[in-house]
Amino acid sequence: MFTRILTIAAQEIRIGLRNRWILLSAVILSAFSLALALLGSAPAGTLGIDRMTVTVASLATLSVYLVPLIALLLAFDSVAGEIDRGTLLLVFSCPISRGEFLVGKAVGHLAVLALALVFGYGATSALLFASGAGSATGLIDFLRLIATSALLGLAFLAVGYVLSALTRQATTAAALAVGVWLLLVVLYDLALLGALVADAEGFFAAKALPFAILFNPADAFRLFNLSALGASDLVGGMAGVSENLPFAPAAALAAMAAFTILTLSLAVALVRRISP
Amino acid sequence: MNGSALNLDRVVKSFDAHRVVDGVSFELAAGERVALLGHNGAGKTTLFKLILGFLVPDSGAISVLGAAPGSAGARNAAAYLPEAVAFHKSLTGEEVMRFFARLKGADPRKAMPLLDRVGLADAGRRSVGTYSKGMRQRLGLAQALIASPRLVLLDEPTSGLDPISRQNFYEIVEEVAAGGTTVLLSSHALTEVEARTDRILILSRGKLVADDTFASLRAAARLPIRLKVQGTEANVEEIASRLGGTRVNGRSVELICDPSEKTARLAAITALGPLVSDIDISLPSLDDIYRHFSGADGKGA
Numbered sequence: 001m002f003t004r005i006l007t008i009a010a011q012e013i014r015i016g017l018r019n020r021w022i023l024l025s026a027v028i029l030s031a032f033s034l035a036l037a038l039l040g041s042a043p044a045g046t047l048g049i050d051r052m053t054v055t056v057a058s059l060a061t062l063s064v065y066l067v068p069l070i071a072l073l074l075a076f077d078s079v080a081g082e083i084d085r086g087t088l089l090l091v092f093s094c095p096i097s098r099g100e101f102l103v104g105k106a107v108g109h110l111a112v113l114a115l116a117l118v119f120g121y122g123a124t125s126a127l128l129f130a131s132g133a134g135s136a137t138g139l140i141d142f143l144r145l146i147a148t149s150a151l152l153g154l155a156f157l158a159v160g161y162v163l164s165a166l167t168r169q170a171t172t173a174a175a176l177a178v179g180v181w182l183l184l185v186v187l188y189d190l191a192l193l194g195a196l197v198a199d200a201e202g203f204f205a206a207k208a209l210p211f212a213i214l215f216n217p218a219d220a221f222r223l224f225n226l227s228a229l230g231a232s233d234l235v236g237g238m239a240g241v242s243e244n245l246p247f248a249p250a251a252a253l254a255a256m257a258a259f260t261i262l263t264l265s266l267a268v269a270l271v272r273r274i275s276p
Numbered sequence: 277m278n279g280s281a282l283n284l285d286r287v288v289k290s291f292d293a294h295r296v297v298d299g300v301s302f303e304l305a306a307g308e309r310v311a312l313l314g315h316n317g318a319g320k321t322t323l324f325k326l327i328l329g330f331l332v333p334d335s336g337a338i339s340v341l342g343a344a345p346g347s348a349g350a351r352n353a354a355a356y357l358p359e360a361v362a363f364h365k366s367l368t369g370e371e372v373m374r375f376f377a378r379l380k381g382a383d384p385r386k387a388m389p390l391l392d393r394v395g396l397a398d399a400g401r402r403s404v405g406t407y408s409k410g411m412r413q414r415l416g417l418a419q420a421l422i423a424s425p426r427l428v429l430l431d432e433p434t435s436g437l438d439p440i441s442r443q444n445f446y447e448i449v450e451e452v453a454a455g456g457t458t459v460l461l462s463s464h465a466l467t468e469v470e471a472r473t474d475r476i477l478i479l480s481r482g483k484l485v486a487d488d489t490f491a492s493l494r495a496a497a498r499l500p501i502r503l504k505v506q507g508t509e510a511n512v513e514e515i516a517s518r519l520g521g522t523r524v525n526g527r528s529v530e531l532i533c534d535p536s537e538k539t540a541r542l543a544a545i546t547a548l549g550p551l552v553s554d555i556d557i558s559l560p561s562l563d564d565i566y567r568h569f570s571g572a573d574g575k576g577a
Contacts, residue, residue, distance in 0.1 A: 007378040009365075015572040018366040086361040090419070094330050094379040095348055275330050 004096045009111065016074055016112035025070045032062050033124040042103035052128050053229055056145050059121060060225040063149040064218050068156040068185055070116060072177040074109040075160020078102075079271060080170040088274075098272045106157055106264065113153040114158035117146045144228060148221055151256055155217040159184075165270035188216050208233025210245050214255040224252040264274025280339070281306050281427045281458035282327065287336035289319075289326055296322045298482035306426070309453045311469040312462040313566055314479035320462040323479065323529060324431050328356055332575070341426055352381070355425035357416045359432040365405030369396055369415050372404065373422070382423035390418040395444060410441040417445065417488065421452060428452065430461040432469065446472040455470040466562040476562075480570040490562065497568045499560035501538055503531040505545055516550055519544060 016022050036058040082088035091101060125142040160177055167173045192212055196205055213219040227249035282304040289297040300477075313318050325331045327338060330344015343349035363372045366427045369391060377387035391400045394414040404412065413433065420428055430449075430476055434442045435526045446468065449459050453474075463469050469476065470490055478486035488495055506528045516523050521531035533541045544550060 003381070004379060005373060011371075011375050014371065015364055015366055085364070086358045087363060088374075089325075089328075089330070089358040090356065090361055090416075091379065092330065093351060093354070094376065095351040095381065096379055275325070 001100060004100050005104040005107060005166060008096075008101060009108035012074075012078075012105055012108025013111050016109060017115075019074075021073050022112060022116070023069065025066060025073065028064070029066050029070070030114055030120035030123055033059055033120050034127065036062060037124045037128055052125065052135065053141050055124065055128060056138070056141040057226060057229055058203075059124070059145055060222055060229075063145065063225075065185060066220050067113070067117070067149050067153045067179055068218060070113055071109070071153040071156035072160045072165050072181055074112060075105075075157045076164050076173040076177040077170050078105045078109075078161055079164040079274070080168050080173040081164075083274075084170050098274075099268050102161060102268050102271050103160070106154065109157050110150060110154055111176060113157075114146075114150050117149050117153075121146050121149075141229060145225060148225055148253070148256075151253075151260065152217055152221040155260040155263065156181075156254055158260055158267055161267035162263055162270060165267055165274060168274070174274070184216055185218050189219065192219075207246075210247065214247075214252060215259075217256045217259045220252040220256045220259075224249050224256070227252075280304065281308070281341055282460065283337075283339040284327075285337045287323075287326060287333045287338060289322055289331060289333050295482050295548075297326065297333070297513070300482070300484045301336075301477070302477060302484060302487050304427075304458050306458055307453050307456045309449060309459045309473045310461075310475045310477060311473040312460060312477045312479060313464075313466065313469065313570075314462070315464075315570065318479045318570075319482040320479055321355060321431055324356070324429055324462070327429060334340060334402045352423075352426040353425060354429065355380075355418060355420040355422070356429045357420045357431060357433055361416050363404045363414065363415065366403055368401050368403050369407070370400040373400075373418060376419045377422050380423045383532045390421050391415075393421075394418045394448065409436045410438060413437060414441070414445070417448065421448075424457070425455055426454070428457055428459045430459065432463060433461055434463060434465060442468055468476055468568055470562045478566060478569045485571070486565075486569040490565075491557070493565050493569070494560060495535070496566050497560065498535060499564050499568055500532045501535055501560070502558040503533065503541060503545070504556035504558070505531065505552055506556070508553065511551050518548065 037055045079088065082091065121142060125139060128137070129139065159180055162175075163176045163180065164170075164173045167176060192209060196209060199205060213223055223245075227245075280303050282302075284303070285301050287297055287300045288295065298319075300319075300323065312320055312323070322331065326347055327340060328452065329344070329350065338345045340350035341353045343353070367375075370388065373387045373391060374384040375383040381442055389402070391397050394417055396411060396414055396418065399411060400405065407415065413436065417430070417433060420430065424494050434445055438443060442465075449461070449472065453459050461469075461473075473490075475489055476486065476493060477484060486496075488496065503521075504524070505519065505521070506517055512527050512529060513522060515521075516529045519529060519531055521529040524530045531541060542555075545555060
């Protein structure tokens, strides 16, 4: 079982590393990350807060935008593309279960994503640490950022697999992936913001909003990272929310994990139902 | 079930009340090379998917080397090459082979000589994106031969191949069958199948209308034989009147006769002696036989 999962994973890593879109997004991730670190260094001294911590707060926002995009880019082709090429028939005629197939894909894609994160954020933290701006706490913040970004990526990989298995056409899956990214990463927040403005003191702000954040892995990710940094005052945007939560910030992490497990199970169920 | 590589018993599969596979039964023995013929939409690919376990028959039974279709036993012993497969462009031929060897639980190093066998040894380190259609199809065949399967299913394996590649392809099929592997291949190209397979199955509108050797099918079809007698411009009238055929050009007469009359007709022609300068005998080709059995000529099965 593990040989087959690793075989699929290794194949996906090979394909992922040769994919120019993935390479391009990894380069963008590194470039933004370095830029934010260098620009963010200006106010840090005056505030007396660890420069690395400040940078991690900015990078968390960068992750919210870029990591789901990279994950969807990696995932949309997984089932639909193989149907288009005719290779899904071939793979499924081999002694491998559909579950092993999808788990193998997820492991491989997660490895590619983790590599991009370690490379991009690792370069930034190394630079900050080497320039004497960081502390051990700052390094832990970076590690937490990389690990939770990987989990965020896994959540969106699962979304990508669901789209890919549902549409069975690579081009349609790609279009839907962009749509889902826009919806969950951009429009969801705007809608919440709009609702908050319309109903500032009422039921929505007090009761519904915190849970609405939990349902979206991108928001849950931001919430968890900012509260873990204790940096909500620094960043400001989420301050009102993260200090008056009806649950512990760890619940956001649990919500992300639950979202990932559910979506991945849905993807496995869909792939099992495909008759290629 | 012992000894039979593949056994289908009254298999039926319908999509939306349309019977795509309609009561198909046949049995393949070890080491047989069998061609599955049928026009587009005759149900060939559906039949393959049923044998592989991707589809479940509405009724009837399928046994792949004694195991249920899609079971671990069947998948370990059978290999498949889908129609027009396109491996990921950024992978090399060797990477594709190693990948499928690992999936099939075989030693990846032992899979490499197969690339040599299909004539891709030099291209093994190049990415599949640079391959021609023929090379991709040969890579697909090499992949299907990994781990020495006992049953190989090839869906339209030679479509898009040039004549030399086709010949190489059938040479490999012959070698594989000589080792005891059963090969079932579907095809449109009837003439190449004629000489290269042991048995022919003809599928028409989901029904199996023929299952025999080429020679027996030809005898069963009782299609007329065409005799073309060539004389000279001066005596063609005389030949035509004595044999009773039709004149086709300035100097030839064409006769159409039943297989049973063949020798009698030939004797009559040779009796003309020096009047005849040449004789051409056209036996019905597989195309004619196929048309007969698939009912395309309007009076067949």
